[in-house]
Structure formats: structure tokens, C-alpha cells
Amino acid sequence: xxxxxxxxxxxxxxxxxxxxxxxxxxxxxxxxxxxxxxxxxxxxxxxxxxxxxxxxxxxxxxxxxxxxxxxxxxxxxxxxxxxxxxxxxxxxxxxxxxxxxxxxxxxxxxxxxxxxxxxxxxxxxxxxxxxxxxxxxxxxxxxxxxxxxxxxxxxxxxxxxxxxxxxxxxxxxxxxxxxxxxxxxxxxxxxxxxxxxxxxxxxxxxxxxxxxxxxxxxxxxxxxxxxxxxxxxxxxxxxxxxxxxxxxxxxxxxxxxxxxxxxxxxxxxxxxxxxxxxxxxxxxxxxxxx
Amino acid sequence: xxxxxxxxxxxxxxxxxxxxxxxxxxxxxxxxxxxxxxxxxxxxxxxxxxxxxxxxxxxxxxxxxxxxxxxxxxxxxxxxxxxxxxxxxxxxxxxxxxxxxxxxxxxxxxxxxxxxxxxxxxxxxxxxxxxxxxxxxxxxxxxxxxxxxxxxxxxxxxxxxxxxxxxxxxxxxxxxxxxxxxxxxxxxxxxxxxxxxxxxxxxxxxxxxxxxxxxxxxxxxxxxxxxxxxxxxxxxxxxxxxxxxxxxxxxxxxxxxxxxxxxxxxxxxxxxxxxxxxxxxxxxxxxxxxxxxxxxxxxxxxxxxxxxxxxxxxxxxxxxxxxxxxxxxxxxxxxxxxxxxxxxxxxxxxxxxxxxxxxxxxxxxxxxxxxxxxxxxxxxxxxxxxxxxxxxxxxxxxxxxxxxxxxxxxxxxxxxxxxxxxxxxxxxxxxxxxxxxxxxxxxxxxxxxxxxxxxxxxxxxxxxxxxxxxxxxxxxxxxxxxxxxxxxxxxxxxxxxxxxxxxxxxxxxxxxxxxxxxxxxxxxxxxxxxxxxxxxxxxxxxxxxxxxxxxxxxxxxxxxxxxxxxxxxxxxxxxxxxxxxxxxxxxxxxxxxxxxxxxxxxxxxxxxxxxxxxxxxxxxxxxxxxxxxxxxxxxxxxxxxxxx
Numbered sequence: 034x035x036x037x038x039x040x041x042x043x044x045x046x047x048x049x050x051x052x053x054x055x056x057x058x059x060x061x062x063x064x065x066x067x068x069x070x071x072x073x074x075x076x077x078x079x080x081x082x083x084x085x086x087x088x089x090x091x092x093x094x095x096x097x098x099x100x101x102x103x104x105x106x107x108x109x110x111x112x113x114x115x116x117x118x119x120x121x122x123x124x125x126x127x128x129x130x131x132x133x134x135x136x137x138x139x140x141x142x143x144x145x146x147x148x149x150x151x152x153x154x155x156x157x158x159x160x161x162x163x164x165x166x167x168x169x170x171x172x173x174x175x176x177x178x179x180x181x182x183x184x185x186x187x188x189x190x191x192x193x194x195x196x197x198x199x200x201x202x203x204x205x206x207x208x209x210x211x212x213x214x215x216x217x218x219x220x221x222x223x224x225x226x227x228x229x230x231x232x233x234x235x236x237x238x239x240x241x242x243x244x245x246x247x248x249x250x251x252x253x254x255x256x257x258x259x260x261x262x263x264x265x266x267x268x269x270x271x272x273x274x275x276x277x278x279x280x281x282x283x284x285x286x287x288x289x290x291x292x293x294x295x296x297x298x299x300x301x302x303x304x305x306x307x308x309x310x311x312x313x314x315x316x317x318x319x320x321x322x323x
Numbered sequence: 324x325x326x327x328x329x330x331x332x333x334x335x336x337x338x339x340x341x342x343x344x345x346x347x348x349x350x351x352x353x354x355x356x357x358x359x360x361x362x363x364x365x366x367x368x369x370x371x372x373x374x375x376x377x378x379x380x381x382x383x384x385x386x387x388x389x390x391x392x393x394x395x396x397x398x399x400x401x402x403x404x405x406x407x408x409x410x411x412x413x414x415x416x417x418x419x420x421x422x423x424x425x426x427x428x429x430x431x432x433x434x435x436x437x438x439x440x441x442x443x444x445x446x447x448x449x450x451x452x453x454x455x456x457x458x459x460x461x462x463x464x465x466x467x468x469x470x471x472x473x474x475x476x477x478x479x480x481x482x483x484x485x486x487x488x489x490x491x492x493x494x495x496x497x498x499x500x501x502x503x504x505x506x507x508x509x510x511x512x513x514x515x516x517x518x519x520x521x522x523x524x525x526x527x528x529x530x531x532x533x534x535x536x537x538x539x540x541x542x543x544x545x546x547x548x549x550x551x552x553x554x555x556x557x558x559x560x561x562x563x564x565x566x567x568x569x570x571x572x573x574x575x576x577x578x579x580x581x582x583x584x585x586x587x588x589x590x591x592x593x594x595x596x597x598x599x600x601x602x603x604x605x606x607x608x609x610x611x612x613x614x615x616x617x618x619x620x621x622x623x624x625x626x627x628x629x630x631x632x633x634x635x636x637x638x639x640x641x642x643x644x645x646x647x648x649x650x651x652x653x654x655x656x657x658x659x660x661x662x663x664x665x666x667x668x669x670x671x672x673x674x675x676x677x678x679x680x681x682x683x684x685x686x687x688x689x690x691x692x693x694x695x696x697x698x699x700x701x702x703x704x705x706x707x708x709x710x711x712x713x714x715x716x717x718x719x720x721x722x723x724x725x726x727x728x729x730x731x732x733x734x735x736x737x738x739x740x741x742x743x744x745x746x747x748x749x750x751x752x753x754x755x756x757x758x759x760x761x762x763x764x765x766x767x768x769x770x771x772x773x774x775x776x777x778x779x780x781x782x783x784x785x786x787x788x789x790x791x792x793x794x795x796x797x798x799x800x801x802x803x804x805x806x807x808x809x810x811x812x813x814x815x816x817x818x819x820x821x822x823x824x825x826x827x828x829x830x831x832x833x834x835x836x837x838x839x840x841x842x843x844x845x846x847x848x849x850x851x852x853x854x855x856x857x858x859x860x861x862x863x864x865x866x867x868x869x870x871x872x873x874x875x876x877x878x879x880x881x882x883x884x885x886x887x888x889x890x891x892x893x894x895x896x897x898x899x900x901x902x903x904x905x906x907x908x909x910x911x912x913x914x915x916x917x918x919x920x921x922x923x924x925x926x927x928x929x930x931x932x933x934x935x936x937x938x939x940x941x942x943x944x945x946x947x948x949x950x951x952x953x954x955x956x957x958x959x960x961x962x963x964x965x966x967x
Contacts, residue, residue: 195896223799223904224902225784244426265834265835266836266902297403297407
């Protein structure tokens with residue numbers, strides 16, 4: 034939030050500069066000692082250091098922040114107050130660090146952690162990965178992107194509640210007739226799902242018939258009526274006609290998905306690595322209560 | 324049969340054999356089964372079916388940490404997390420629980436609140452411009468605190484927002500634009516990256532959150548287009564105007580300036596205290612024909628069921644409907660933030676069935692039906708996790724993710740004294756769209772046609788066709804083809820009658836393969852008589868075990884039974900039916916009056932999510948907690964007009 038849309042910034046800046054030329058301000062700035070401190074950027078001064086410098090840049094920052102809130106430049110008196118408040122905050126901040134108050138404050142700890150985590154990953158968001166990077170990712174995660182086997186099959190549905198022995202027996206009787214060459218088009222009960230399936234993978238079968246059915250199909254013989262296979266819908270007699278084996282996809286076919294996955298995983302890894310690097314500098318001992 | 328699912332492979336489709344075939348047996352009703360396309364847009368165009376005979380499941384309403392209230396509640400998940408979860412991946416929730424859908428969704432609309440989108444993240448990060456405001460500083464501090472602190476911050480924010488008392492830095496749009504525009508830009512980029520035509524559709528959308536005095540007038544906005552068009556605009560928010568007519572003007576301007584397409588979907592009439600389907604405009608003036616036209620144009624759908632209650636109908640409005648009490652407890656006593664108690668006279672403006680009836684009446688008066696909408700379900704989850712369904716419900720927001728306490732968690736409005744308890748929240752719904760392909764264009768067009776239905780989380784498959792000459796024999800053949808060629812699907816208008824006699828509705832409902840059996844199919848009819856009086860009737864049209872269960876003199880049906888085992892949070896499909904179908908004829912048809920018909924399909928009773936919490940986490944449930952429900956689906960209506 035460094036700029037305010039809709040404001041005449043040039044005019045505001047000119048007035049701000051005029052304020053900064055006030056002699057009293059020079060007095061304040063010169064009157065304070067030399068030690069760069071920029072809390073905004075996260076640099077932390079040595080709490081033992083007894084010098085506080087409020088640089089010109091720091092004063093400009095305070096004025097800019099003030100302008101963002103109030104949409105006008107501060108008066109000299111207001112600048113004075115801003116600086117005094119800043120010095121006061123700095124003094125208290127260092128004294129608090131000196132007393133170790135930051136260490137047991139949950140809010141301070143969580144906020145600092147959030148900042149560190151953000152620093153670890155912020156650059157990666159915009160980066161465009163090279164083809165070689167994505168190809169390497171695809172190669173090392175090929176199972177995840179593999180086009181699964183595709184099944185072509187016919188199925189005859191028999192309505193059946195769980196544990197319905199009569200329905201089970203009926204399904205078996207129909208199976209025997211189908212195996213004997215009966216017309217499958219006229220067999221079984223109606224169902225609002227395809228009887229004739231062409232080239233569907235496990236996910237597509239699962240979406241229509243449920244995962245139980247999709248799992249069972251892979252184990253069926255090709256070319257003959259088999260079953261009954263139980264699904265969440267009832268019983269099915271299935272003739273698996275053809276299985277097209279799966280194959281690993283080319284990068285071009287799945288590029289966007291691979292890039293999404295690579296980015297998400299790399300973000301997580303960088304953050305973990307950044308943390309690990311810091312963690313390595315510590316000797317961590319955990320004493321669990323007995 | 325080939326006609327029904329002829330697929331046309333377009334340019335460059337060196338794709339795997341996508342063939343689909345229809346059915347080849349005479350007794351078969353089915354359509355084709357798609358092999359999903361594993362490909363990017365750049366590679367091949369997605370084949371489309373001749374008829375929109377494939378159902379696609381999705382959530383049209385979901386919030387991530389880019390919504391200010393969601394992040395205040397503790398959500399730390401991004402739009403990217405939301406999209407990964409929806410397409411079936413494992414995601415770690417804000418409270419650290421691993422979550423994964425039992426099966427993926429086909430589409431998702433990440434619909435964060437446009438009001439100050441992304442400012443919650445800045446608040447969390449301690450943006451100095453915000454920290455100068457004592458209230459914002461307080462919320463910032465609470466955000467870093469416990470679950471209870473976070474919820475306090477979120478409720479204070481919602482209260483301040485709904486009563487126009489937000490701290491000045493959050494009301495100043497000029498001031499916020501750097502945050503909101505960069506958030507919007509990033510969100511668009513993420514959604515674009517996850518949109519995979521043929522496999523998973525990621526829509527660009529947002530929520531317009533108009534809430535005058537705590538009364539819910541929210542709309543979800545869904546674009547048909549990509550970032551090339553939508554990137555030219557910033558989302559319109561209720562801070563600019565709480566009047567939805569201004570939103571419509573904005574949408575109209577979007578279409579004119581970009582050549583794009585967009586629609587809006589109101590939700591939570593149940594929390595609007597009579598305003599959502601009022602007979603007046605926003606300012607309280609009588610509705611005009613022009614208003615009715617614009618409303619019907621921009622708002623073709625209504626979200627009737629979600630986590631914060633079910634807005635189909637209410638026992639007060641539908642005293643003869645014994646199933647109208649679903650999802651009412653806790654939500655029919657007040658508005659969104661419980662700041663104002665609801666009175667009985669408000670109910671008629673809150674619920675969809677009544678609105679459909681009012682629409683017929685207004686059409687009689689104004690020449691246009693403003694409430695001619697299709698019906699959908701959604702989650703409105705603020706956890707970034709679209710987790711409808713009792714078994715895997717991840718909570719309304721991040722402060723009430725799974726655990727022993729959430730079912731008894733009480734939310735109180737200190738001023739009104741009104742309360743809402745955790746168990747009263749529903750697990751949320753999903754939207755089913757009949758479409759020719761899984762693409763933005765095909766699914767959005769299905770929404771615009773109202774060829775959609777909503778469920779309370781189950782994925783039952785519901786087909787409805789209206790016509791004049793359907794008969795039982797049609798159900799024995801390919802009824803989908805018959806439906807499209809001799810009638811109209813859900814969301815349509817009955818064509819002019821060719822001969823005398825009542826309209827016929829052909830209905831088929833197939834259970835969710837991972838869910839409960841079906842109890843019954845009902846047809847809900849609404850009509851308006853010559854005096855402008857509205858009426859409704861709920862007909863039982865098909866049910867399980869018809870040899871044992873008979874209609875009584877009043878048309879009521881004995882209950883289906885109950886197999887729920889509360890101690891283990893289980894049920895058995897030993898009652899109910901896997902599939903129900905019927906051709907229903909209106910026994911009370913009057914060709915001279917306007918009417919609508921929609922289908923409600925009910926499952927057998929199953930345990931609600933608090934029962935799963937009791938089994939999993941040892942949750943102690945309040946004595947009045949509702950433990951079972953009959954989950955359901957609502958079709959979009961088919962309308963009849965004497966003038967054809």
C-alpha cells in the first residue's frame with residue numbers, strides 16, 4: 034500500500050517535503066544517534082544497543098504511512114508526535130526484547146513464524162518452470178499421470194438389496210442363460226446407466242457404478258459373461274469385451290496439471306527446506322513428561 | 324441409439340478413443356458413459372454429446388481465505404487448495420486434519436466475497452494502514468489467538484459489515500483497490516491454471532454480499548468466460564451498492580463491454596427475513612414488469628439448500644408437506660446474523676416454492692415471471708473444502724472443523740438473544756448439471772437452461788421430462804431419447820398442447836452408488852387461480868415396495884422404515900429402492916391456469932453428521948439434536964402456461 038489511487042500524489046509529496054524542511058525536524062533527526070533501524074523491513078536491532086537513530090528515510094516512511102490513513106500530509110506538530118511515538122515504541126521494543134517478553138508471547142511468536150514462512154516461498158509463485166523441470170517431475174511421478182487401462186464392456190443389471198439371496202439366485206440364473214447364448218439386450222432390469230460401455234477408465238466406471246464395480250471389472254475374464262458383480266446399485270452380469278492397457282502420457286498432454294502439481298509441491302518443499310536449514314543450527318532436545 | 328450420444332471429435336483430437344456408445348438393448352434406458360479426457364485445452368477440443376445427457380457434479384459456492392470472514396474464522400487455505408480438494412486430492416485443512424473427497428467433483432466455482440477480497444490476509448499480516456484502526460488491530464490480534472478468539476473476530480466483522488459499521492479503512496474502496504485487485508488477479512490466474520476442459524471445470528466467480536440490516540440478499544456470480552475477458556473488470560461489491568439491481572446493471576455492462584456471459588444465483592432466502600422473494604423491489608416500491616424481466620434474465624437459478632439451512636419450503640407455508648421441516652431448525656427464527664427475529668409474515672418471501680408460486684401470480688399481473696428459476700444446492704463452506712454429505716462434513720468454517728465440540732457449539736447474538744447451535748447446520752449440498760461436456764461453456768449453458776438440480780449432498784441421478792404424450796411404454800425403451808425428442812427436460816416450458824388431456828411427466832431417479840436407497844419420488848405442483856390466489860400440492864408419484872406401501876385416502880404414504888444404527892453411525896439399504904421411475908399424469912389439471920411442476924426425491928433415513936461426530940470423537944450431542952434425515956434432491960421445475 035505505497036500509493037493511494039485517486040489522490041494527487043505529487044501535490045501531497047510537495048507538501049510533505051515542505052514539512053520535512055522544518056528546522057525542528059532537523060533538530061530531531063540530528064539530535065538522535067547513528068544506528069540504522071528498520072523495523073518495517075524486519076531488521077532487528079541489538080536490544081543492548083543504547084543508540085536510536087531515526088533516519089530521514091524512516092521519517093518519510095512514518096509520514097507516508099500517516100498519509101495513507103488520513104489522506105493528507107501531517108502538520109509539523111503531527112510529524113513531531115509521530116517521531117516521538119516511534120522513538121517511544123523503539124525504546125519499549127528494545128526493553129521488551131531485553132526482558133525477553135517476546136519469547137513467551139504466543140501472538141508475537143505466531144506472527145514472526147508467519148512472516149518467516151512467507152519469506153521462504155514468496156518468490157516461487159511467479160516463476161515459470163522449464164520444460165526439463167516438468168519432464169523430470171513427470172518422469173518421477175509417472176504413476177500419478179499414467180492413463181489407466183480402458184475397459185469396454187456390456188453389463189446386465191439385476192436389482193438386489195444387500196443380502197437378498199433370491200436376487201442373487203436370479204442373477205446367477207440369468208448368467209447361465211447369457212452364457213448359453215441368450216439375447217442379453219432383453220435380460221435383467223432397467224437401469225439409468227450404460228449397458229454398453231466403450232473405453233471407460235476406472236474413474237469413469239467408478240463415477241457411474243461406484244468403486245466396487247470399477248475394482249471388480251479389472252479382474253474379470255475377457256470375452257465371456259461373468260459375475261454377478263456387486264455395486265452400490267445392485268448386481269451386474271458383465272461381459273468384458275476389451276481392455277486397452279494404460280500408458281504414461283506425454284508432457285504436452287498433461288502440462289498444466291504437471292505444472293500445478295510441481296508448483297504446489299515445490300512451494301511446500303522449499304518451506305520445509307528453509308525451516309530445516311534453520312533448524313539444523315539448533316540443538317533441539319525434547320523432554321517429554323513421563 | 325447412436326443418436327443419443329453421437330460424439331463429435333473435433334480438430335486434432337488424436338485422443339484416445341473416446342467413444343461412447345449408447346445402449347444397445349431395447350430395455351435399456353441409458354445413455355453413454357464417457358471416458359474422461361486427460362488433456363489440456365491446447366491439445367484437443369473436447370467432444371460434445373448431441374444431447375446434454377451427462378450429469379456433472381459441482382459446488383457453485385465456496386469460500387477460501389480470500390474471503391475476509393473465512394480467514395477471520397481461521398481458514399488458511401487458498402483457492403488453489405480448494406481446487407485441488409474439489410478435483411479429488413488430499414488436502415490438509417486449516418485445523419490440521421487431512422481431508423479428501425470420497426470421489427472428485429466435476430466442477431467448482433471459487434466464490435469469495437467481493438467485498439474487500441483479500442483484505443483479511445492483509446489484516447492477518449498486520450498491514451500498517453489497518454493497524455492504525457483500533458478495531459482492525461483488535462481483530463488482527465484475535466486472528467492470532469485461539470479458535471474462540473478467531474470466531475469472535477469473524478462474528479464481529481460480520482456484525483459490523485451487515486450493519487454498515489465496518490471500520491473506515493475497510494469501507495474505502497479506493498484505499499482497498501490495490502489489495503482487492505491484486506487478489507482478484509491472482510485468483511483468476513489460479514482458476515485458469517486449474518481449469519482442465521473435459522476433466523475438471525474451474526469457473527471464475529465471486530459472491531456479491533448484500534446484507535441490509537443483517538437480511539441476506541447474497542448472490543453468487545458465475546462467469547462463462549476465462550481471465551481474458553473477466554480480467555478486464557473488478558468484481559462488483561455490495562459496498563458500491565447493496566441494491567441487486569445495481570449488480571444486474573454491472574453484469575449487463577460486463578456482457579456488453581467484453582462480449583462475455585455471466586449469471587447470478589441468489590441463496591439463503593431462509594435468512595432474508597422476507598426480502599429475497601419480496602413482491603417489491605429493493606427500495607420497497609411495487610415490482611414492475613421491467614424489474615421482473617431483469618431479475619428473470621440475470622438470475623435463472625436459486626440455491627435452495629446449503630450449510631446454513633434449506634430454503635425449499637417451510638411447514639408454515641406447506642402444512643400438508645410432512646417433509647418440509649428439513650434444515651429449518653435454527654435458521655427459521657432470524658436473519659443471517661440473528662440480529663432480527665423472523666415473524667411468520669416474512670416466511671413467504673424466504674422460500675423457493677412460495678417464490679415459484681408468487682412468480683406465477685406476478686406473471687399474471689406484470690406479464691413476466693420474475694421468479695422463474697431452476698434449483699440447485701451448494702455448500703457455502705468457508706473452509707475452502709467442498710465437503711457436502713454427512714460422512715465427510717468438514718464444517719461451516721475453520722473454527723468448527725471436525726471435533727467433539729462442534730455439534731454443541733452455540734452462536735448467540737448478544738443483542739437479540741437469538742441462538743443457533745452447531746447440530747442445526749446442514750452438511751451442504753451439490754449442484755448437478757445436465758450438459759454435453761465437462762467444459763465451462765457446456766456446464767454454464769446447462770445452468771442458463773436451468774437443466775440442473777440440487778441435492779443435499781447425495782449424488783442421486785434425477786431425470787425429468789415434461790410432455791403431453793409420455794406413457795409407461797416409454798420407460799421400457801430409451802426414455803432419455805424419448806424425453807428429449809417428445810418433451811422438454813427440467814427447467815423447460817411445456818410446449819403448447821396438441822390435444823386435450825393433462826401433461827405427463829417422465830421421471831427416473833437412480834440412487835447414489837455410494838449412498839442410500841430411495842424412499843419415494845414426489846411431484847410438487849404450484850398454480851395460480853383466476854383470482855390470483857396461489858396453491859400447491861405434493862403428490863407421491865413413485866415409491867419403494869409399492870405392493871406393501873399403499874396411498875391412503877389423502878394420498879399419503881406409510882413411512883419407508885428406518886435402519887439407522889445410531890451407536891455405529893450406519894444404515895442398511897435393506898429397505899427402499901435402487902431406482903424409481905414413473906410416468907406421472909396430473910390428476911387435477913386445469914388447462915386454463917398457470918402451473919409449475921418439480922420433483923423431490925427422498926432417500927431412506929440416514930444418520931446426520933453429528934452422529935458420526937459422536938462415534939468418531941465421542942461428541943456429547945445436545946438432547947434436542949436432530950440425528951437422522953431423509954436426504955433429497957430437488958429438480959428444477961417445468962412450467963405450464965395456457966398460452967403455450
